[in-house]
Each structure stands twice: as structure tokens, then as C-alpha cells.
Amino acid sequence: MSIETCPLSIEDIQSELEEIREIAAKNNTKKMFEKALSLIDLTTLNSTDTVSSVAAFTEKVNQFPAAFPGISNVAAICVYPNMAHTVKSSLKVSNVKIAAVAGGFPSSMTFTKLKIEEAQLAVSAGANEIDIVLPLWAFLEGHFETCISEISGIKKAIGDAHLKVILESGVLNVDQIWQASILAIGAGADFIKTSTGKLPQAASPEAAFVMCLAIKQHFEETDQKIGFKPAGGIVTPEDAILYLTIVQEILGDQWLTPELFRIGASRLANNLLEKITGKTVKHF
């Protein structure tokens, strides 16, 4: 099976990004910071997470409307699969989704059978979104059918839950990011996501550009909208606005909703709230 290479060179992409950066600089507004906050998958993926700490993390989301009236809450809480039940039992506010990483996150280096079972268990525990990692061991050697079979198998197994496929774009070149995007979308991904956040090389504007381009091509060919989630190392409001502007410029304002765009982040929310409120914020 062959998948075409990226239609733009890295030089073309970087040139386009220069223009987008200029537009992003004008998007650093209170309104856009509030928009970015509403798109966050508020993430805690620590080996030291406990039932108590995740319950307390979830309670902060419950307290958000009272603490910040008039500001939209985050889009989702993202945790390890064994913590999905804690979020489900602790979450009291509506319109905040429960995302769980699964499928042998972050390495994806385990058996497909176990990946499917872990994703199913996370959904049974309350997750309505599942974030898995592309099996890079197969992808990097061109075993694309293996990747497609695994992704589609997990997608089928999780029913109505949404599937995000993490490409780990930080360790891929432009053509590989393009190919992995096309492959994941074709295999049934509802979202494609840049990174696990567990490698030094995480989200990048270049990867975001390529992935949004692939989503745009798919939309033009099929009329189907696929979501995009940059994640890993997105900490400052300006980082978030750059990614939001990339999505806006390539895919359009219709993608600027939680149904189609998320920002995976564990350290961004308070920084956005400080820009929005003009005060020091230590809420999350």
C-alpha cells in the first residue's frame, strides 16, 4: 500500500507559517484566549496521579463556572484509563467530556488485543473519548495495513466513543506526518493528535500545518470533518493562539469548536485565565 507524500515542502510550510504567525499576533485577544480555554483537553497523565488527586482535579472543573462566571469551561478532562471512573464519578458539570488515553499509551508497544480491551474498559468506566497512539513500530517500517487494521479494530470496539489517533509527530518528518494523517483518517480516526507529550519532541506548528492540510484534503474529497488536537508542550497563551490560528487559516472558523478542535494541555489553562482576567490564577 502506498500513500502519497506531502504536497508541500518543509520550506513552503515554513513560509506559509510566517504569514500565519503574523495573523496569530493579532489574535492574541481576550476573546481568542477564552476560545482557546474552551478547547482545552485538561490533562493529567502522571505516574503519580491517584484517585484522590484526579478527583480533586475534576472538582476544579466542577468549581470553574462559579469561580469564573461567563467564561466557558474546558472541553474535556484527559486521564489514564484506570482514572476514567474517578472522573466519571466526580464530574458534576455538563458539557465537559471524559477522555482517556489507551492502547498502551504512550508507547503503543503492546498487543492489539490488549489495546482493544483497554480502550473498551476505559469506555465502560465512563470515557467518551479515547486517545491512542499510532503503532509506530509498524508505521516506520511501512506496515500500513497493520496500522489501519489496529486503528479500525479499536474504533469498532469503542462504539460511539470518539477516537483520537496520536501520530507522535515530533519523531516524524513532513512526509511521514502527512502519510500517518491520511492513514489514521482512513482507518476511522475522529481526531488526529500530534503528540503524547511524553517525548521531548512534542507538538510543532509545522506538524499542525501538515495535519490540518490532510484534514482539509479529506474534507474536500469526502465532505467529512475530522478533528485536530495539538498536544505536548503547549503552555503559553501565545502558543495556543498560534495553533488556533493555523486551524482557522487552513480549515476555517467552522473548525474552532470542541467537536473539531482540542488543545491537549496540562499547564496552559491557568496561563490563559491570567490573560483573560488580568489576575494571577492558580485554579487548576
Ligand SMILES: O=C[C@H](O)COP(=O)(O)O
Ligand atoms: O495531551 C496530552 C499531553 O500529554 C499534554 O502535554 P503537556 O503536559 O506538555 O501539556
